[in-house]
Amino acid sequence: MLIEYRVKNFKSYKDEVVLSMVADKNxxxxxxxxxxxxxxTLLKTAAIFGANASGKTNFIESINFLSQLMKPKTDVTELFSEIPNFKLDASSIHKPISYEITFFLGNQRHRYGIELDKEGICSEWLYFVPKRQEACYFERERNEITNTGSYFEERKALDYIKPDSHRPFLFTLGQDSVKQFEWAKRILRYLRFYIKSSSIPDSVYYNMIREELLEDNNNKTISKEDIVSILRSADTGIKDISFIKEIRSPEEKEMLNNIMNILRASSEKTIEDEKYETVMHHNKFDDNNSLIGEERFPLESESRGTVKLYALQYPILQVLKKGGILLIDEIESSLHPLLCEKIISLFNSKDTNPKNAQLIFTTHNTLLMHPKLLRRDQILFTEKNNYGASTMYSLYDIDLKVRNNFNYLNNYLSGRFGAIPYLSSFGFSTEDNGVDADEG
Structure with missing residues (x-):
C-alpha cells in the first residue's frame, strides 16, 4: 500500500511535490x-484535478518512469539519453531528478529513494521499519555503496555484486541469480508488478484479457463472468463475449512482440501466429420485440466508451484481486461520469476491494468532485505558475468552513480553490486572404 510519493525536477515539477495517501483526521x-x-489510516483513492497543461499527466508519468527503471527489458541507455527534468530555467537541467516512495509491504513500512541525471544514478537509499525505529538496508552514492545497515547481513556479497551506473542497486540485488537477498526480491517485485498504469494501448489489454480467459488453469485472476458482469452492469447491451481464431500477419506479430517485450518484462511469452478476434454478443429481436437469438459484433465496432471500459477491466480487476496501485490518466476518457463513479466505488467498497488496492487518477470531470464520493483529502489540485513550474495541493489544505450542503463543484469552478484555467477571448482573424477554400 502506498503511503507517500515524492518527486522533484521531473518535467513541469521543478520543486518537490508530495502525494500523501495518509488520511487526515476527519x-x-x-x-x-x-x-x-x-x-x-490510508486513503483508497486520490483524484487529481487541474487545468490543461497544469501537470496532471506529468505526475502520472513520473511514477511510470520510476517503474521503468525496475524492468529488466528496459533500454536504460535510451532511458538516460534524454532525462525528462525541468527545462524552463537555467539550472534545473543540470540537477538530478529525485524520487522517494514510502509504502507498506505486508506489515512493514519501507522508504525507497533514488536520484538520477544524464550520467546515471547519483544516489539511492532504502530503509524499512522492522520494529519501531527506521533501519537502513543500504545507501549509495554514484557507483559506491556508502552505508549498509545491520539488516543487510551478507556484506561479503558486495565483493562481487557492484552497483551499475544506470541500474538501481535494488534491481541488481533483486535478480534471480543473486540468492542472498530475498528482501530485495520482494521489494523489487512490489515496485515492478504492484504499481500498474492504464496508459498503454487498449489492444495490448485485449490481448491480456484473451490470454487470461483462454488459459487452461485454475489460478486465473480474471474470469469471463467478471468481464461480462461489468459490461452488463454498465448498460452496454452486451450479454456475452467470445473469441474467434484467426491468423496473425508477420508484421502484426512483430509489432505486438515489441510492445509486449516492453510492457511484460516478467514474461518470456511471445506472440503466437494465431490470434483471436474478440466479439460481443447482443440480443436480437423480431418486429414484435420478441427475443429470437443473438447477433455478434467485433469489439472494434462497439462504441469508444465500451471499448475503453473493456480494456480498463484488465488493470482494474488485477489490482482489486491482487492488491497494488492503479494509475489512470484522464479516467473520464470516453466514459460517462456515472460509470467513472462506479469504477471509483469499486475501490471504495470493502466487498469489491478486499486487498485495499489504491486508485490514483487524473480527471477534468468536475462532477466527480462530490462529497458523497470523495473526501477533501482525496481531492488534489495541480497548478502551474507563470514560470512553467507545477505544484500540487489538497482540498483539505485549503482553509474552508465546510457545511453539510457545501458544494465542491461550484466553489472550484468559481476559482475559490485555484487550479482552473483563466481564459482570455479566443481571437482569430476573420479576414478573407483571397485564397478559395477549395484551392487551399
Missing part, C-alpha cells in the same frame, strides 16, 4: 474510503 466517508494498516 470522519468524512471513513467507513468506505479509508483502511487501516498498522497504526496508519
Amino acid at each position: 470522519r468524512e466517508l471513513a467507513e468506505t474510503n479509508l483502511f487501516k494498516q498498522g497504526s496508519m
Whole structure:
C-alpha cells in the first residue's frame, strides 16, 4: 500500500511535490474510503484535478518512469539519453531528478529513494521499519555503496555484486541469480508488478484479457463472468463475449512482440501466429420485440466508451484481486461520469476491494468532485505558475468552513480553490486572404 510519493525536477515539477495517501483526521466517508494498516489510516483513492497543461499527466508519468527503471527489458541507455527534468530555467537541467516512495509491504513500512541525471544514478537509499525505529538496508552514492545497515547481513556479497551506473542497486540485488537477498526480491517485485498504469494501448489489454480467459488453469485472476458482469452492469447491451481464431500477419506479430517485450518484462511469452478476434454478443429481436437469438459484433465496432471500459477491466480487476496501485490518466476518457463513479466505488467498497488496492487518477470531470464520493483529502489540485513550474495541493489544505450542503463543484469552478484555467477571448482573424477554400 502506498503511503507517500515524492518527486522533484521531473518535467513541469521543478520543486518537490508530495502525494500523501495518509488520511487526515476527519470522519468524512471513513467507513468506505479509508483502511487501516498498522497504526496508519490510508486513503483508497486520490483524484487529481487541474487545468490543461497544469501537470496532471506529468505526475502520472513520473511514477511510470520510476517503474521503468525496475524492468529488466528496459533500454536504460535510451532511458538516460534524454532525462525528462525541468527545462524552463537555467539550472534545473543540470540537477538530478529525485524520487522517494514510502509504502507498506505486508506489515512493514519501507522508504525507497533514488536520484538520477544524464550520467546515471547519483544516489539511492532504502530503509524499512522492522520494529519501531527506521533501519537502513543500504545507501549509495554514484557507483559506491556508502552505508549498509545491520539488516543487510551478507556484506561479503558486495565483493562481487557492484552497483551499475544506470541500474538501481535494488534491481541488481533483486535478480534471480543473486540468492542472498530475498528482501530485495520482494521489494523489487512490489515496485515492478504492484504499481500498474492504464496508459498503454487498449489492444495490448485485449490481448491480456484473451490470454487470461483462454488459459487452461485454475489460478486465473480474471474470469469471463467478471468481464461480462461489468459490461452488463454498465448498460452496454452486451450479454456475452467470445473469441474467434484467426491468423496473425508477420508484421502484426512483430509489432505486438515489441510492445509486449516492453510492457511484460516478467514474461518470456511471445506472440503466437494465431490470434483471436474478440466479439460481443447482443440480443436480437423480431418486429414484435420478441427475443429470437443473438447477433455478434467485433469489439472494434462497439462504441469508444465500451471499448475503453473493456480494456480498463484488465488493470482494474488485477489490482482489486491482487492488491497494488492503479494509475489512470484522464479516467473520464470516453466514459460517462456515472460509470467513472462506479469504477471509483469499486475501490471504495470493502466487498469489491478486499486487498485495499489504491486508485490514483487524473480527471477534468468536475462532477466527480462530490462529497458523497470523495473526501477533501482525496481531492488534489495541480497548478502551474507563470514560470512553467507545477505544484500540487489538497482540498483539505485549503482553509474552508465546510457545511453539510457545501458544494465542491461550484466553489472550484468559481476559482475559490485555484487550479482552473483563466481564459482570455479566443481571437482569430476573420479576414478573407483571397485564397478559395477549395484551392487551399
